[in-house]
Amino acid sequence: LTGYLQVKNALANDNGNDSADGGKAISEAMAKLDKSSMSAVQTTAYNAVADDMKENAEHIHDNSGKIAHQREHFEMLSQDMYDLVKSFTGTQTLYKDFCPMANDNKGAFWISETKEIKNPYLGKKMPTCGEVKEEIK
Numbered sequence: 001l002t003g004y005l006q007v008k009n010a011l012a013n014d015n016g017n018d019s020a021d022g023g024k025a026i027s028e029a030m031a032k033l034d035k036s037s038m039s040a041v042q043t044t045a046y047n048a049v050a051d052d053m054k055e056n057a058e059h060i061h062d063n064s065g066k067i068a069h070q071r072e073h074f075e076m077l078s079q080d081m082y083d084l085v086k087s088f089t090g091t092q093t094l095y096k097d098f099c100p101m102a103n104d105n106k107g108a109f110w111i112s113e114t115k116e117i118k119n120p121y122l123g124k125k126m127p128t129c130g131e132v133k134e135e136i137k
Contacts, residue, residue: 001081001085001090001092001094001111002025002029003022003023003024003025003026003027003028003029003057004022004026004077004081004111005022005111005112005113006018006019006021006022006025007019007022007023007060007070007074007077007120008022008074008110008111008112008118008120009118009120010022011067011070011071011074011120011121011123012118012119012120012123012127013123013124014067014123014124016063016064016065016066016067016070017064019060019064019067019074020060020061020062020063020064020070021061022060023056023057023058023059023060023061023062023070024057024061026053026054026057026060026077027054027057027058027061030053030054030057041087042087042088045083045086045087045088046084046087048083049080049083049084052076052077052080053077053080053081053084056073056074056076056077056080057077059073060073060074060077067123071120071121074110074120074121075102075103075108075121078109078110078111081111082096082109082111085111085136086136089137092113093135093136093137094111094112094113094135094136095111095112095113095114095115095132095135095136096109096110096111096112096132096133096134096135096136097109097110097111097112097117097119097130097131097132097133098130098131098133099119099121099122099129099130100129100130101121101126101129102119102121102122103121108121109133111136115132117129117130117131117132
């Protein structure tokens with residue numbers, strides 16, 4: 001989650017380099033993850049998204065100079081992250097935010113640690129475009 005939030009915040013600030021660092025952090029965290037403390041449901045949820053998450057994190061990491069490409073992979077990463085955080089209970093309240101203008105006006109969502117909208121898809125062009133759709137506790 002920490003690496004994902006780093007990517008989200010970097011994209012909201014139009015910073016491809018920090019976004020790439022977040023992608024690397026996700027890959028590294030996944031490589032070190034100890035699944036032995038997970039329940040069967042959590043293990044199943046993790047295994048269902050792990051390969052895609054790793055691939056999207058690597059694309060984000062490998063494309064620091066191509067923020068549009070990073071944002072495409074962030075959209076896919078956000079779906080997997082949502083599925084994952086719904087399977088794990090944590091101490092941190094998260095928010096599922098939605099921007100109707102992202103993805104060529106098809107809309108896209110992301111997970112945030114704050115209620116304040118900081119749009120990772122439109123960045124500094126439209127930083128507050130979007131709304132909170134769900135509070136995840």
